[in-house]
Amino acid sequence: MKRNVLIIGAGGVGQVVAHKCAQHNDILGDIHIASRTLAKCEAIVRSVHEKKSMKTAGKLVAHQLNALDVDKTVELIRSTNSQIVINVGQAFLNMSVLTACIRTGAAYIDTAIHEDPLKICETPPWYGNYEWKRREECEKAGVTAVLGAGFDPGVVNAYAALARDEYFDRIDSLDIIDVNAGDHGRYFATNFDPEINFREFTGQVWSWQNNQWTSNKMFEVRKEWDLPVVGTRTTYMTGHDEIHSLSKNLGVPHIRFWMGFSERYITVFTVLKNLGLLSEQPIRTAEGLEVVPLKVVKAVLPDPSSLAPNYTGKTCIGDLVKGEKDGKPREVFIYNISDHEEAYKEVGSQAISYTAGVPPVAAAILIAQGPWDIRGMANVEELPPRPFLNLLNHMGLPTRIRDEAGDRPLTFDDEPAQAAAQRSAAG
Amino acid sequence: MKRNVLIIGAGGVGQVVAHKCAQHNDILGDIHIASRTLAKCEAIVRSVHEKKSMKTAGKLVAHQLNALDVDKTVELIRSTNSQIVINVGQAFLNMSVLTACIRTGAAYIDTAIHEDPLKICETPPWYGNYEWKRREECEKAGVTAVLGAGFDPGVVNAYAALARDEYFDRIDSLDIIDVNAGDHGRYFATNFDPEINFREFTGQVWSWQNNQWTSNKMFEVRKEWDLPVVGTRTTYMTGHDEIHSLSKNLGVPHIRFWMGFSERYITVFTVLKNLGLLSEQPIRTAEGLEVVPLKVVKAVLPDPSSLAPNYTGKTCIGDLVKGEKDGKPREVFIYNISDHEEAYKEVGSQAISYTAGVPPVAAAILIAQGPWDIRGMANVEELPPRPFLNLLNHMGLPTRIRDEAGDRPLTFDDEPAQAAAQRSAAG
Structure with a gap:
């Protein structure tokens, strides 16, 4: 059972993630949210309280963090005792946040591939450019890393x-x-x-x-x-x-x-x-x-x-x-x-953010509960779909056929x- | 008879003005061209020589000038002994160049109304906002100022x-x-x-x-x-x-x-x-x-x-x-x-610059020769059109009906x- 979630990124998707974590904090434990701009995290914390999204009394704390700084990210993961990191910050952060997870043993979830700010639209193989190169490292460290767990990908x-x-x-x-x-x-x-x-x-x-x-x-x-x-x-x-x-x-x-x-x-x-x-x-x-x-x-x-x-x-x-x-x-x-x-x-977010922000929280719950805590790196299609879609049916993103x-x-x-x-x- | 022309502005229109002044330097005398960027003036001087536009041997000199600086503009008008100033710089310069002309007695020609860089599209009366307020000043000083002498206006x-x-x-x-x-x-x-x-x-x-x-x-x-x-x-x-x-x-x-x-x-x-x-x-x-x-x-x-x-x-x-x-x-x-x-x-310029740059040179010739040297301020429709259109017929802008x-x-x-x-x- 992994507990306590650190959310990285305080944009529209971060807002959805925070609300949805709060709605399931009986399973997920403490919730921390960090971004470059503290005020954005604080606004999200306020919004969660205003909408009474916290299921049970618990921690919801805003932090200032430059997530390109691996040491600082490691420090925050440790000091908050976070066992799951949901990375919904800018795509430039993926590799540094993943490194911090590997160093701390925390599970890693993101919703989009890593991008180098100096390169636009790198050619395929996309996951092969950065993420998959670190698969072995994750397996050795026994770190769960679920890649692309938003809506699309996800x-x-x-x-x-x-x-x-x-x-x-x-x-x-x-x-x-x-x-x-x-x-x-x-x-x-x-x-x-x-x-x-x-x-x-x-x-x-x-x-x-x-x-x-x-x-x-x-x-x-x-x-x-x-x-x-x-x-x-x-x-x-x-x-x-x-x-x-x-x-x-x-x-x-x-x-x-x-x-x-x-x-x-x-x-x-x-x-x-x-x-x-x-x-x-x-x-x-x-x-x-x-x-x-x-x-x-x-x-x-x-x-x-x-x-x-x-x-x-x-x-x-x-x-x-x-x-x-x-x-x-x-x-x-x-x-x-x-x-x-x-x-x-x-x-408090529109549906684009909603569809992107709910799934990583479902992924976090599946890691917390075990079925997706695979102690290695995977894309969503490599993981059992039914528990994920079942959770989403109850979390606001019902599946139809x-x-x-x-x-x-x-x-x-x-x-x-x-x-x-x-x-x-x-x- | 006024002689010697100072051109202010070294853009596409300035280039046409310089060539056309050169083609009529037997009437216009020395030609000076000044702008914020000396290199642009020098490039125009080179172009005039390359195309052998000078009708007779004479002066054609490039100068660096911030024409918002009235003292410096006065100094340049005096040191070059220019009796006619053709202002084809940015529209923000009109009032400072006109002031320099009034102080030196040089004739002033421009091709567009004055603009305040902080205001966009001021409401009519346009000439009334700046230029016409200085009509009396021009008359008192006996300074010829021909406003809007490009193609349109002009x-x-x-x-x-x-x-x-x-x-x-x-x-x-x-x-x-x-x-x-x-x-x-x-x-x-x-x-x-x-x-x-x-x-x-x-x-x-x-x-x-x-x-x-x-x-x-x-x-x-x-x-x-x-x-x-x-x-x-x-x-x-x-x-x-x-x-x-x-x-x-x-x-x-x-x-x-x-x-x-x-x-x-x-x-x-x-x-x-x-x-x-x-x-x-x-x-x-x-x-x-x-x-x-x-x-x-x-x-x-x-x-x-x-x-x-x-x-x-x-x-x-x-x-x-x-x-x-x-x-x-x-x-x-x-x-x-x-x-x-x-x-x-x-x-060396396209027709938009050409149609805007030839007319102020025709105006300068008419000031040099007398018919438009009215020792006061005027818009083009207040001046005799035939000598102007006659000159333009011979300068590359023939009139048709x-x-x-x-x-x-x-x-x-x-x-x-x-x-x-x-x-x-x-x-």
């Missing part, structure tokens, strides 16, 4: 594992579809840190097709989907972390990621990119000031967390899986619908987590 | 004066149309200093309608025109300096300015404006750096002077005048067509400048 990986385990004998293609059909009422805004958001789309688009990496330009491949609840939506093929791990772990010949973009997003992105305003390379103004254009764009855009109060509408994220079962072709869509207003009411038998919720209540874990490991 | 004001003098008994409406049908081959670029360019369009649009100021939003009023040479073109109603002086000096009930914009320009402008990237108010990045967004946009955009070598196509700028002559309704379009490639071949008798060049050769001046003054 829940969509569990959906894929579930499809493999229970719905298919053979999977031919996996299309992960992520559509935000919400409306924040602003001319333009990104739903999370603009620096990270734009960086995702400034390089090449990588997909896994015919068992090999295929490269396209951003906004080159477009596809419309008819989706539950949100209806017909336009998406564009995008590179995304989980394509890499799933291609390694699932043996599926076609794995693609599709993200919904509005016309407005594409127009703004295209203009900014073509003008050079998304560059992370410093330029010099006529007055001699050295400045990174992307950081100026970030500064003029709305703070993503400021969007939440007026956000309406829903998100739809899921896996469209095609293949064969019992000699017959099959197609299933396993998905979740989340609502921006409901998320804000519950935890649409297949030949119609559209319905999926429940996993009949099965205790431990049994499911054994079943999946065997299957 | 030549279009002379076209309006010519229409009034020779083509109409009564003018009902004056539409000034400025279309650049050229192509620089870049995704996006402004044809002159982006800071000035965008500032023109970030405020309200003012026009003179039914004898009063009318306000619209930018890109609100759109109109297509069928124009000579460049064909059917889309323009948008825009505020422009000359609407103000013409409304005062012409007594015409409708005066509007129309500028051609490509779809690309409008898209880029709309995105940048809505995002707040055209703001001249400093913002602070997450890292604490204070920076003016507009200056960052300027830094990432192509240097307007870099566009010239690859610029193709033509500009069309003119006055569509409607009214009555001899009891019959009449409509004339008085205009000029300029060619980007020809301008570059002659003076399209009316009920067809489309043809207008010539003024039959009439010496002095006679024309008297005629216009009488008429």
Whole structure:
């Protein structure tokens, strides 16, 4: 039984993580939240108390921390006696936080691949660039490290594992579809840190097709989907972390990621990119000031967390899986619908943050309770999906399925987590 | 007879002014060019020599000058014995350069209204905000100050004066149309200093309608025109300096300015404006750096002077005048067509700079020779148009007319400048 959670990062996702940890502090124990800016942590602590999210009386403490400083992070993990670290800080922090976990024996959870701030959109193999190089180190130290345990990557990986385990004998293609059909009422805004958001789309688009990496330009491949609840939506093929791990772990010949973009997003992105305003390379103004254009764009855009109060509408994220079962072709869509207003009411964040922030807390609970405490490194699809999806059903992210038998919720209540874990490991 | 010219400003227009002064240095005498950046002046001097633009052997000297420093400007006017100053520097310099002219007795010529760097798009009366407040001071000192002597304002004001003098008994409406049908081959670029360019369009649009100021939003009023040479073109109603002086000096009930914009320009402008990237108010990045967004946009955009070598196509700028002559309704379009490639071949600048830079040199010649040396302040429409347009016919900016008798060049050769001046003054 591991206990006590240190959350690193106090953005919109950190806020959700803190609320959800608080809602389960009977299992998770003390909760600590740390970021570069203490005031942001303190605001989250206030929000948790205002919404009375703490299930039982317990510790919830804000800390100032530069998580690039491994020694300081080690010190904080030790002084707070945290046995689980949920890293939802900027992607640049992953390797230093992981190092601190290895040095202290704390379990590590993150939601996105490590990025080098000086490189944009590194080419695949993404997890192979940093995380997987440290797999052996984790195993030697007996440290549990669950990679990419947000929604996508994360829940969509569990959906894929579930499809493999229970719905298919053979999977031919996996299309992960992520559509935000919400409306924040602003001319333009990104739903999370603009620096990270734009960086995702400034390089090449990588997909896994015919068992090999295929490269396209951003906004080159477009596809419309008819989706539950949100209806017909336009998406564009995008590179995304989980394509890499799933291609390694699932043996599926076609794995693609599709993200919904509005016309407005594409127009703004295209203009900014073509003008050079998304560059992370410093330029010099006529007055001699050295400045990174992307950081100026970030500064003029709305703070993503400021969007939440007026956000309406829903998100739809899921896996469209095609293949064969019992000699017959099959197609299933396993998905979740989340609502921006409901998320804000519950935890003070919109649904994008909500879908990203709830799953790592479910992962932390599964580590605390044992089924996911594997004392090694894993991506989500390598772990038993049922206990994870079962927890999420009860934590605000219910799973639904649409297949030949119609559209319905999926429940996993009949099965205790431990049994499911054994079943999946065997299957 | 005034002689010796000091050019202030070494941008694309300054380059044209220097070449054209050199081509007429038998009349104009010594030529001096000054700007904040000495190297830019030196590059222009080199260009003038390379293209052998000097008509006779004479002085052409580069100087470093901060023209906001009136004492230093006075000193330079005196030490160079300049009797005519052509101010084509940034619009923020007008008042300090005018002061230096008043103190030295040198004639003053500019091509655009004064702007306060801290105010964007001041409301009408534009000339009344700064320039005209100093009219009496000029008259007392016997200083000639010709305001707005570029193309628009400038030549279009002379076209309006010519229409009034020779083509109409009564003018009902004056539409000034400025279309650049050229192509620089870049995704996006402004044809002159982006800071000035965008500032023109970030405020309200003012026009003179039914004898009063009318306000619209930018890109609100759109109109297509069928124009000579460049064909059917889309323009948008825009505020422009000359609407103000013409409304005062012409007594015409409708005066509007129309500028051609490509779809690309409008898209880029709309995105940048809505995002707040055209703001001249400093913002602070997450890292604490204070920076003016507009200056960052300027830094990432192509240097307007870099566009010239690859610029193709033509500009069309003119006055569509409607009214009555001899009891019959009449409509004339008085205009000029300029060619980007020809301008570059002659003076190393594209046609936008060319059309703005040639007219103030014609004005300088008319001051040097007498007809425009009025020892007071005037806008171009208050001065005799024929000698000006006659000079321009021979300096690369020929005037054409399209009316009920067809489309043809207008010539003024039959009439010496002095006679024309008297005629216009009488008429």
